[in-house]
Amino acid sequence: MSALRLARAFTGRDKVVKFAGGYHGHADGLLVKAGSGLATLSLPSSPGVPSSYAGNTLLASYNDAEAVTELFQNYPEQIAAVIVEPVAANMGVVPPQPGFLNSLRSLTSDFGALLIFDEVITGFRVAYGGAQSLYGITPDLTCLGKIIGGGLPVGAYGGKREIMEMMAPTGPVYQAGTLSGNPLAMTAGIETLKVLSQPGVYEKLGNTTSRLEKGITEAASASNLKLTISRFASLLTIFFTDNQVFDYDSVSGADTALFGQFFQQLLSEGIYWPPSQFEAAFISLAHSTEDIDLTIKVIAQAFN
Ligand SMILES: Cc1ncc(COP(=O)(O)O)c(C=O)c1O
Secondary structure, three states: OHHHHHHHHOOOOOOEEOOOOOOOOOOOOOOOOOOOOOOEOOOOOOOOOOOOHHEEEEEOOOHHHHHHHHHHOOOOOOEEEEOOOOOOOOOOOOOOOOOOOHHHHHHHHHOOEEEEEEEOOOOOOOOOOOOHHHHHHOOOOOEHHHHHHHOOOEEEEEEEEHHHHHHHOOEEOOOOOOOOOOHHHHHHHHHHHHHHHOHHHHHHHHHHHHHHHHHHHHHHHHHHOEEEEEEEHHHHHHEEEOOOOOHHHHHOOHHHHHHHHHHHHHHOOOOOOOOOOOOOOOOOOOOOHHHHHHHHHHHHHHHH
């Protein structure tokens, strides 16, 4: 919300582009359903969101840079920012296709808009430098959360100096909150980042996740289920579909009823999988080999 306010103030424009299936918090203008027409103004997806708010949010399909180009052409000098999860994780894990993020970088630069990477999930999780370090792309603004609070509530955004200097107290853009900079959350976050900066941490996370992915893949091929296992670093989703997953429409065909049975079966065996087909499992440093092997065993039983 604050990053978008800043982007609007910096560019003097009102509209923002988000991707269907992308989640960026519960700010009014971002609670927008997946629309069908690329350039269609969106409908709010929650009661209580004025359509005038949602009307400034333009939707495109994830991995569809052409659609973003069309939006820039259809709304000349009106788009303040494109906000994207560089690796989508709120419609289940859907990695960017080659060139997609580069296209967003060049389109936003060409059309005078800001590129905002929402790395609330991917930041410090997929790599110490986030997804942007893996793809070698520098966005104008980055949003962070979750990990940087070490489990305590926090959100942060940052970016290029000339943009950030528009924030109060150096600039006119307002942002404040009773819990902003909360010392307890900051301390938990700093300690977490210290752990993550130690050598070998991301290799360990990668190895643990590879073990889980391999076990699930083997269990899946032994079953007759149509599954797509989508993994990026320590993020993983089992989609109950054999569609190739690349955007919100392609994941929407997944069998959510079957997923529900899968989830309940795991829960009854003491494994708490993410409770929605459209969420990612996060593998953490706390997961032991025994935890992973037990999870694989229970998943194999559930598939059967
Ligand atoms: C990518 C992303 N951005 C933003 C948010 C919003 O974070 P919060 O719920 O702390 O406002 C979330 C929450 O899950 C998220 O996954």
